[in-house]
Amino acid sequence: MANRKxxxxxxxxxxxxxxxxxxxxYEMASxxxxRYKDASFKINSGSLYDTVEVLVRHGWISPRETVREGKRPERTIYEHTELGHREFLDWLDELIRVPVHEHPKFMAAMSYLGALGPDAAADALTERVSHLTKRIEETRTLLNSTVGAGSLPRLFMIEVEYALHTWEAELAWTRRIVTEIRDGSLSWPGTEQGGGQ
Known part of the structure; x- marks a missing residue:
């Protein structure tokens, strides 16, 4: 994997x-x-402007012109450089081809699930099931109202579709773990039968 600047x-x-x-x-953020990309990227004005500055500093984008509309402040319009275009395509290709070892917070928390005890762990995971169910329903509604309604091409929302499938898999797994905790089939240190306390 490339060591990217x-x-x-x-x-x-x-x-x-x-x-x-x-x-x-400002237009980028809008x-x-x-396009609902705030589900994929953390977007706020400060970080966006900082990111633009970094891209300019590395020569990946450059200012094209500065414009002013009415009484609004001046705005600098940016465009790709040849280097930026190549870096974008190389980076995108790499991210799609090569799985990256990420450190999700949920996975870190699950590694210490036993500390909660079976009842508290089952309760916490049951609440997570509720949150995941709501998120999945909202995302399905979003996809139906955009892609399903033909207002956006499926390709423009493909990462939302990916997220939906990921959450559905997590939901199924989490429900199964709750069942295993409650029926005692998940072994728990400090309990005789591995189930409830």
Whole structure:
């Protein structure tokens, strides 16, 4: 895997948008939110402007022009450089091809599930089931109202579809673990039968 000068995935989002057309950062943020990309990228004005500055400093994007509309402040419009275009495509290709070992917080917490005791662990996981169920329902509604209604091509929401499938798998697994805790089939240190306390 390449040791990339820039690894912040918000930079990937900026580079992706500039594939379409030159934009200023305020427009970038608006377009990302309109396309529900705030589920994939942490978007706030400060981090977006910082990311743009880093991309300019590394020569991946460059200012194209500065414009002013009415009484609004001046806005700098940015575009890809040849280097930025190549880096974007190489980075995107690498991220898709090579699984990265990530450290999800839920996985870290699950490694110490036993500390809660069976009842508290089952209760906590049951609440997670509730949150996941709500998130899945909301995401299905979003996909149906955009892709299903034909207002956006499926390709534009493909990462949301991926997230939905990931949450569905997590939901099924979490429900199974709750069942195993409650019926005693998941062995628990400090209990005679492994189940309830």
């Amino acid at each position: 820039i690894s912040n995935t918000l930079a990937l989002a900026v580079l992706g948008l500039l594939q379409e057309r030159p934009m200023h950062p 377009v990302l939110r309109e």
